[in-house]
Amino acid sequence: MRRRLDVAYDGTEFSGWAAQPGRRTVQGEVQTALTTVLRLPAAAVTCAGRTDAGVHARGQVCHVDVPDTVQPADVRRRLAGVLPADVRVRAVSVAADGFDARFSALWRRYAYRVCDDPAALDPLRRRHVLAWPRPLDVHQMNTAARPLTGEHDFAAFCRRREGATTIRTLLDLCWERDRDGLAVARVVADAFCHSMVRGLVGALLSVGEGRRDAAWPAAVLAAGRRDPSVRVVAAHGLSLEEVGYPAPGELAVRAEQARAVRTLPS
Amino acid sequence: MRRRLDVAYDGTEFSGWAAQPGRRTVQGEVQTALTTVLRLPAAAVTCAGRTDAGVHARGQVCHVDVPDTVQPADVRRRLAGVLPADVRVRAVSVAADGFDARFSALWRRYAYRVCDDPAALDPLRRRHVLAWPRPLDVHQMNTAARPLTGEHDFAAFCRRREGATTIRTLLDLCWERDRDGLAVARVVADAFCHSMVRGLVGALLSVGEGRRDAAWPAAVLAAGRRDPSVRVVAAHGLSLEEVGYPAPGELAVRAEQARAVRTLPS
Numbered sequence: 001m002r003r004r005l006d007v008a009y010d011g012t013e014f015s016g017w018a019a020q021p022g023r024r025t026v027q028g029e030v031q032t033a034l035t036t037v038l039r040l041p042a043a044a045v046t047c048a049g050r051t052d053a054g055v056h057a058r059g060q061v062c063h064v065d066v067p068d069t070v071q072p073a074d075v076r077r078r079l080a081g082v083l084p085a086d087v088r089v090r091a092v093s094v095a096a097d098g099f100d101a102r103f104s105a106l107w108r109r110y111a112y113r114v115c116d117d118p119a120a121l122d123p124l125r126r127r128h129v130l131a132w133p134r135p136l137d138v139h140q141m142n143t144a145a146r147p148l149t150g151e152h153d154f155a156a157f158c159r160r161r162e163g164a165t166t167i168r169t170l171l172d173l174c175w176e177r178d179r180d181g182l183a184v185a186r187v188v189a190d191a192f193c194h195s196m197v198r199g200l201v202g203a204l205l206s207v208g209e210g211r212r213d214a215a216w217p218a219a220v221l222a223a224g225r226r227d228p229s230v231r232v233v234a235a236h237g238l239s240l241e242e243v244g245y246p247a248p249g250e251l252a253v254r255a256e257q258a259r260a261v262r263t264l265p266s
Numbered sequence: 267m268r269r270r271l272d273v274a275y276d277g278t279e280f281s282g283w284a285a286q287p288g289r290r291t292v293q294g295e296v297q298t299a300l301t302t303v304l305r306l307p308a309a310a311v312t313c314a315g316r317t318d319a320g321v322h323a324r325g326q327v328c329h330v331d332v333p334d335t336v337q338p339a340d341v342r343r344r345l346a347g348v349l350p351a352d353v354r355v356r357a358v359s360v361a362a363d364g365f366d367a368r369f370s371a372l373w374r375r376y377a378y379r380v381c382d383d384p385a386a387l388d389p390l391r392r393r394h395v396l397a398w399p400r401p402l403d404v405h406q407m408n409t410a411a412r413p414l415t416g417e418h419d420f421a422a423f424c425r426r427r428e429g430a431t432t433i434r435t436l437l438d439l440c441w442e443r444d445r446d447g448l449a450v451a452r453v454v455a456d457a458f459c460h461s462m463v464r465g466l467v468g469a470l471l472s473v474g475e476g477r478r479d480a481a482w483p484a485a486v487l488a489a490g491r492r493d494p495s496v497r498v499v500a501a502h503g504l505s506l507e508e509v510g511y512p513a514p515g516e517l518a519v520r521a522e523q524a525r526a527v528r529t530l531p532s
Binding site: 090 | 274275276322324342343345346351352353354355356357384385386387388389390392393394505
C-alpha cells in the first residue's frame with residue numbers, strides 16, 4: 001500500500017535530498033527511520049522535489065510503498081521519535097489511487113528569502129535567509145520577472161544535465177516584502193531543472209541592486225545558453241514550500257503524462 | 267555621549283547576557299566589537315534584560331557611554347562586520363537625555379513559544395520553540411493566567427537571590443495560537459526576577475495539558491514560596507521581544523525611581 005509523507009527539514013546539515021553513500025541526506029534519514037519503525041528490510045522513498053545540499057523544505061511531499069501486511073498504528077509519532085531533529089515527517093496518509101509524489105505533481109512552489117539590511121538580520125533566521133549587502137528594489141525585480149513566466153527553455157538559468165530537457169513552465173515569479181522587511185521570492189513552476197530557482201533569483205538580485213536593468217534577465221533567457229554572469233545564489237535562502245496535485249481522479253493520468261515528457265530525449 | 271543600541275541574538279551558543287570570564291556571552295561579544303570599531307580601551311554595555319543562557323532576544327535594548335571625541339560614522343554597519351552572526355546590533359542611536367537602558371525601562375515583553383505537536387515542529391524553528399509532547403488547552407491556560415496579573419510577590423515562581431525583592435507588576439500574561447499553530451505566551455512586566463517567566467510558563471503548561479486545574483497557579487502564587495512542583499521550562503523557547511520606555515522628558519525621573527526601588531532591602 002502506498003503512503004504519502006509530508007516532510008519538512010532544515011537543510012543546513014544535509015548533503016541534499018538524494019541518498020549518497022557516505023553522506024548525510026534527507027532521503028537516507030527518512031528511509032532509515034521508516035525501516036526501523038515499520039520493521040522492513042528496506043524502504044524506497046520518492047519525493048516531489050530533489051532539493052540540493054543546504055536547501056530547506058517546509059512542504060516536501062514523498063511516497064513510499066509498504067507491504068499490505070504492514071499496518072502499524074501511529075507511524076507519524078513513532079517516526080518523530082526516531083528521526084533527527086532537523087527532519088520531521090509532519091503527516092502520514094494512505095495515498096489515493098494513482099498517486100506518485102514526483103510524477104503526479106502539477107507544480108512546485110519555492111520561496112527564496114533575502115535580507116538586504118544584513119546588520120538587522122534576525123539571528124534566529126540567519127540559517128534560512130540570504131544576507132545581501134545592498135538595498136533591493138522589489139518593484140524593479142518584479143518588472144524584470146514578469147516576462148520570464150510562461151513556457152520557455154530555461155537553459156540559460158540551469159546547470160545542464162546530459163539528455164535532459166530544460167523546457168519548463170514558470171507559473172509565478174514575484175517578490176514581496178514580508179512583515180519583517182525581508183524580500184521574499186515566490187517561485188512556482190510545473191517542475192524545475194537543476195539550480196534554476198537560484199539562477200533566476202541571482203539574475204533578479206542583480207536588477208534589484210541596480211547593477212543590471214530590468215530587461216536583462218529576459219535577454220539572458222532568450223539567449224538560451226548558460227550565462228556565466230548570472231550568479232547562482234546560495235542554497236540556504238531557498239525552501240520548498242508546497243507541492244500541488246490534481247484531484248484524486250486525475251492523479252494517475254497526470255503521472256503518465258509527466259513520465260512521458262520527462263523521458264523524451266531533449 | 268550615551269548611545270542606545272538595539273540588539274538581537276540567537277542565545278543557543280551563549281552563556282547568557284552577562285559577561286563572565288572564560289565564557290562566550292552576548293555582553294562580552296558586544297563590548298569587544300565596540301572596542302574594536304570605536305578604538306576604545308574598554309566599553310561597558312548595560313542592558314534592559316539580563317537574559318539567561320540559551321534565551322534569545324529580538325528586542326534587547328542597551329546603552330554605552332562613549333567619549334565625546336569619538337564620533338565615528340556608520341557604527342552599525344561596522345559592528346555588523348565585526349560581530350559573530352548570532353548577534354546583531356540592529357540600530358545605533360544617540361540616547362535622549364536621562365536615558366538608562368535598564369533603569370528607564372517601564373516594561374519588558376517576552377515571548378515563550380511552544381509546539382504541542384512535536385512531530386509537526388518546523389525544523390527551522392526548533393532552536394527557539396519548545397517541543398511539548400501533549401496537546402495544550404490555550405483557553406484553560408488563559409483562565410489560569412488571569413489572576414496572576416497585577417502587583418504580587420512572585421517568590422513562588424522565582425529563584426531567590428539574597429537581599430532582592432521578588433515583588434513585580436505583571437502587566438500581561440496571555441496565550442494565543444500563531445498562524446503556524448504554535449502556542450505563544452506574551453509576558454509583560456515592569457521587570458522580572460530570575461527564572462520568573464520560565465516558572466510561570468511551566469505552571470501554565472501543567473494546566474494546559476490537564477495535569478493541574480486552572481486555579482492552581484494562583485494558589486501557588488498566594489503560597490508565596492518556591493514550589494518544587496512548578497517546572498521551570500527550557501530556556502530555548504524564551505525570547506526578549508521588546509522593552510518599553512517613557513517619553514523622552516520622563517526618562518531621568520523614571521530611572522531615579524527604579525534605582526531607588528531596586529536598591530531597597532527586601
